Amino acid sequence: MSLAVVGANLDGARVGLRAVDGVIVALGPDVEPEPGDEVLDGSAHILLPGLVNGHTHAAMTLFRGYGSDLGLMEWLEQRIWPAEGRLDDDAVYWGTRLACLEMIRSGTVRFWDMYWHPEAVARAVQDSGVRASVGFPLVDGMDPERGKQVQAEGERTLDALAELGPHITPSLTPHAIYTVSEPTLEWAAGQAADRGLPLHLHFLEIEDEISGCETRYGIRPAELLDRVGALGPNTVLAHGVWMDQPELELVAERGATVVTNPASNLKLAVGRIFPYEAMRAHGIPVGLGTDGAASNNSLDLLAEVKLLALLQKHRQRDPKAMPAEEAWAIATGAQAPLLGGTPLAVGQPADFVLVREQAPALEPGHLVANLVYAATGEVVDATVVDGQVLMRDGVVEGEEEIVARARECARRLGVTDERSSD
Amino acid sequence: MSLAVVGANLDGARVGLRAVDGVIVALGPDVEPEPGDEVLDGSAHILLPGLVNGHTHAAMTLFRGYGSDLGLMEWLEQRIWPAEGRLDDDAVYWGTRLACLEMIRSGTVRFWDMYWHPEAVARAVQDSGVRASVGFPLVDGMDPERGKQVQAEGERTLDALAELGPHITPSLTPHAIYTVSEPTLEWAAGQAADRGLPLHLHFLEIEDEISGCETRYGIRPAELLDRVGALGPNTVLAHGVWMDQPELELVAERGATVVTNPASNLKLAVGRIFPYEAMRAHGIPVGLGTDGAASNNSLDLLAEVKLLALLQKHRQRDPKAMPAEEAWAIATGAQAPLLGGTPLAVGQPADFVLVREQAPALEPGHLVANLVYAATGEVVDATVVDGQVLMRDGVVEGEEEIVARARECARRLGVTDERSSD
Numbered sequence: 001m002s003l004a005v006v007g008a009n010l011d012g013a014r015v016g017l018r019a020v021d022g023v024i025v026a027l028g029p030d031v032e033p034e035p036g037d038e039v040l041d042g043s044a045h046i047l048l049p050g051l052v053n054g055h056t057h058a059a060m061t062l063f064r065g066y067g068s069d070l071g072l073m074e075w076l077e078q079r080i081w082p083a084e085g086r087l088d089d090d091a092v093y094w095g096t097r098l099a100c101l102e103m104i105r106s107g108t109v110r111f112w113d114m115y116w117h118p119e120a121v122a123r124a125v126q127d128s129g130v131r132a133s134v135g136f137p138l139v140d141g142m143d144p145e146r147g148k149q150v151q152a153e154g155e156r157t158l159d160a161l162a163e164l165g166p167h168i169t170p171s172l173t174p175h176a177i178y179t180v181s182e183p184t185l186e187w188a189a190g191q192a193a194d195r196g197l198p199l200h201l202h203f204l205e206i207e208d209e210i211s212g213c214e215t216r217y218g219i220r221p222a223e224l225l226d227r228v229g230a231l232g233p234n235t236v237l238a239h240g241v242w243m244d245q246p247e248l249e250l251v252a253e254r255g256a257t258v259v260t261n262p263a264s265n266l267k268l269a270v271g272r273i274f275p276y277e278a279m280r281a282h283g284i285p286v287g288l289g290t291d292g293a294a295s296n297n298s299l300d301l302l303a304e305v306k307l308l309a310l311l312q313k314h315r316q317r318d319p320k321a322m323p324a325e326e327a328w329a330i331a332t333g334a335q336a337p338l339l340g341g342t343p344l345a346v347g348q349p350a351d352f353v354l355v356r357e358q359a360p361a362l363e364p365g366h367l368v369a370n371l372v373y374a375a376t377g378e379v380v381d382a383t384v385v386d387g388q389v390l391m392r393d394g395v396v397e398g399e400e401e402i403v404a405r406a407r408e409c410a411r412r413l414g415v416t417d418e419r420s421s422d
Numbered sequence: 423m424s425l426a427v428v429g430a431n432l433d434g435a436r437v438g439l440r441a442v443d444g445v446i447v448a449l450g451p452d453v454e455p456e457p458g459d460e461v462l463d464g465s466a467h468i469l470l471p472g473l474v475n476g477h478t479h480a481a482m483t484l485f486r487g488y489g490s491d492l493g494l495m496e497w498l499e500q501r502i503w504p505a506e507g508r509l510d511d512d513a514v515y516w517g518t519r520l521a522c523l524e525m526i527r528s529g530t531v532r533f534w535d536m537y538w539h540p541e542a543v544a545r546a547v548q549d550s551g552v553r554a555s556v557g558f559p560l561v562d563g564m565d566p567e568r569g570k571q572v573q574a575e576g577e578r579t580l581d582a583l584a585e586l587g588p589h590i591t592p593s594l595t596p597h598a599i600y601t602v603s604e605p606t607l608e609w610a611a612g613q614a615a616d617r618g619l620p621l622h623l624h625f626l627e628i629e630d631e632i633s634g635c636e637t638r639y640g641i642r643p644a645e646l647l648d649r650v651g652a653l654g655p656n657t658v659l660a661h662g663v664w665m666d667q668p669e670l671e672l673v674a675e676r677g678a679t680v681v682t683n684p685a686s687n688l689k690l691a692v693g694r695i696f697p698y699e700a701m702r703a704h705g706i707p708v709g710l711g712t713d714g715a716a717s718n719n720s721l722d723l724l725a726e727v728k729l730l731a732l733l734q735k736h737r738q739r740d741p742k743a744m745p746a747e748e749a750w751a752i753a754t755g756a757q758a759p760l761l762g763g764t765p766l767a768v769g770q771p772a773d774f775v776l777v778r779e780q781a782p783a784l785e786p787g788h789l790v791a792n793l794v795y796a797a798t799g800e801v802v803d804a805t806v807v808d809g810q811v812l813m814r815d816g817v818v819e820g821e822e823e824i825v826a827r828a829r830e831c832a833r834r835l836g837v838t839d840e841r842s843s844d
Contacts (some may be wrong), residue, residue, distance in 0.1 A: 069746060070742065075741070101782050263732060267741060269735045298783055298798075306685070307732075310729075319493055319494060363832075364828060364831075364838050365487065365838040366486065366487025367487075369719065370486055370719055376799070400780070402782075407785055417788050
């Protein structure tokens with residue numbers, strides 16, 4: 001299986017790429033397709049690395065717009081949790097396929113998921129052709145006894161996910177320190193270490209997490225994670241907006257990665273803008289996520305990266321803060337190696353996108369600035385993962401079926417409005 | 423000239439529309455095309471009013487991404503102002519065409535512009551088929567003598583714009599109270615009143631405007647505008663983020679409209695999020711704008727409306743703040759009659775858009791929530807203004823030429839990067 005494309009790089013110079021069996025084998029100004037190569041047309045395109053979505057609940061596309069504009073607990077208790085109780089493998093599969101469709105359409109090649117029915121998530125990821133870290137949200141309601149059942153289910157899931165193909169990285173995904181007891185957190189950290197898998201959890205998204213932790217444990221959330229062995233170079237902390245100075249130092253020392261989700265933080269009104277300048281000062285690897293579609297409501301990282309940069313300018317009251325190049329590096333995962341984004345280079349996976357050079361939003365040039373500040377996912381014309389063309393000329397195979405099946409599942413779950421149920 | 427379309431409304435119910443000579447003559451569940459009608463296919467589409475962009479410098483598409491991430495004065499003094507000095511009618515024409523192309527592609531039917539070479543702007547608007555309020559930025563450097571020349575030029579421009587066709591509303595556009603002397607402001611207000619034209623100016627975008635005004639005049643900016651007669655029901659105030667309580671009351675009493683530009687305010691780090699809840703409490707009509715592409719860098723109101731709503735949730739620390747319906751009303755101009763947005767109704771102008779019902783971002787329903795929080799301009803498939811189909815099936819006639827000519831103009835002005843100059 002070989003694939004070749006000739007396009008332009010960010011400076012407008014010709015660049016050819018050849019991939020064999022999913023790996024880039026040649027890249028440079030003089031690289032040409034060879035006989036037998038599948039050829040992807042890049043003649044009016046910019047060749048870019050794919051984007052990495054560091055925090056998702058992919059199948060929540062089914063709940064997109066359901067109960068928007070409610071208070072957080074009302075939304076969760078009256079809408080989301082009851083609906084999640086009705087989920088089955090089929091619904092999660094098609095919800096995840098819809099999420100993968102959106103991500104492929106907007107140039108995302110890899111994402112970090114945490115959701116129910118993770119084997120269905122993993123099948124959808126494999127069938128879509130993208131890559132994902134997949135985990136089952138551990139929740140024991142702060143009850144170590146219930147935690148033991150959750151652990152047993154967690155082990156079974158990890159074993160099953162390990163069988164599910166090369167695009168899936170199983171991960172341990174305890175929900176948060178306020179929904180998972182200390183023994184279960186410790187178990188998760190131990191499993192991650194034993195199996196060499198990443199640990200991915202919500203962390204300091206909401207301010208109440210601090211007082212809750214201090215009341216229960218007498219320490220700050222990062223100290224708790226450290227005590228149970230959950231803070232290390234294989235840890236992805238989603239959100240992290242409420243870290244204090246000692247926590248920044250501890251997280252930096254342990255080498256954990258923090259993923260910011262700007263739209264979700266604003267939509268759920270968490271009360272604080274991600275303190276990126278502090279992360280940067282401490283050398284903490286930072287990635288970008290959309291969170292689930294129910295709290296964003298989009299999975300388009302090219303829209304999200306604009307918000308990432310703009311909010312930092314606002315927060316620091318400095319238009320020079322978070323220049324476009326830095327935001328772009330974060331969106332491609334280049335600042336956080338754990339997230340698994342890969343650069344365009346020989347020997348690297350053939351994961352990349354083609355962007356339309358003549359998209360009006362990218363005119364008249366200044367590509368990095370305009371990818372960050374002006375583009376949305378619609379500028380992406382082709383998405384390639386593992387040498388497979390998942391979108392070509394703006395078309396993803398099976399798109400209509402995916403949309404129809406996901407809509408059917410949402411109707412079955414009773415989460416659509418009248419319009420969709422007629 | 424008659425046009426007919428049958429689509430669905432926001433509730434998914436069938437709706438047919440017929441327009442004759444640019445005016446909606448029939449609208450309802452049973453309306454069908456009649457013999458001789460041009461028929462627009464809306465079978466998989468939602469029929470919506472067009473969006474209204476309340477503040478632009480359209481031709482600044484030419485400077486999109488030029489000098490991004492600089493401090494405000496460095497950006498203006500070293501990049502934008504020298505480049506603007508090299509502008510000519512041709513560049514402004516094609517820059518505005520590019521802006522109109524983006525706006526048509528993302529469902530905007532009317533915009534409020536303030537830019538140099540306004541006759542070229544107006545020609546571009548007419549040729550694009552959209553509608554705009556067009557004005558020449560009055561700037562006299564606080565020098566009333568220079569102001570007299572500017573006034574003479576302003577009068578000539580207003581006379582010329584009045585000739586330029588039915589889609590153009592000439593307007594008086596003094597730049598701001600810190601660049602225009604009091605006599606020139608007063609002249610502008612008088613001209614607007616005499617000619618029955620709107621007045622559109624920057625107002626309290628930057629905090630320094632307050633101290634500058636207090637030092638020079640001993641009063642607050644809104645008081646100055648009121649003293650010169652510039653604050654009335656025909657006034658559009660762009661930005662307004664730094665209004666204090668008495669100014670809110672005064673602006674409300676005079677009936678002026680305020681247009682918020684969320685992305686631009688963040689990007690230029692003006693330091694404060696638009697105090698929408700105060701505007702609402704005072705009953706001030708509010709509209710939405712993108713500002714120029716150089717400080718956004720997009721003209722896509724479907725992206726902007728998300729930011730509008732999310733920032734209000736953050737500012738008020740309440741996920742229920744600015745629900746989707748309210749944000750949508752603002753984006754369509756329904757909260758600010760002066761801006762000229764029109765509802766879908768018999769007797770109204772045939773200005774509307776068709777949105778793809780099966781766009782992944784709009785699944786699985788909850789259309790208003792997902793138009794606001796999930797969609798970008800790419801969901802728009804057709805845009806109609808004055809009964810003319812400006813985009814059909816995602817295609818705008820002449821798109822390639824517009825992009826190429828705008829790029830040429832940017833090169834000629836020396837504002838592209840190396841990539842674009844090769």
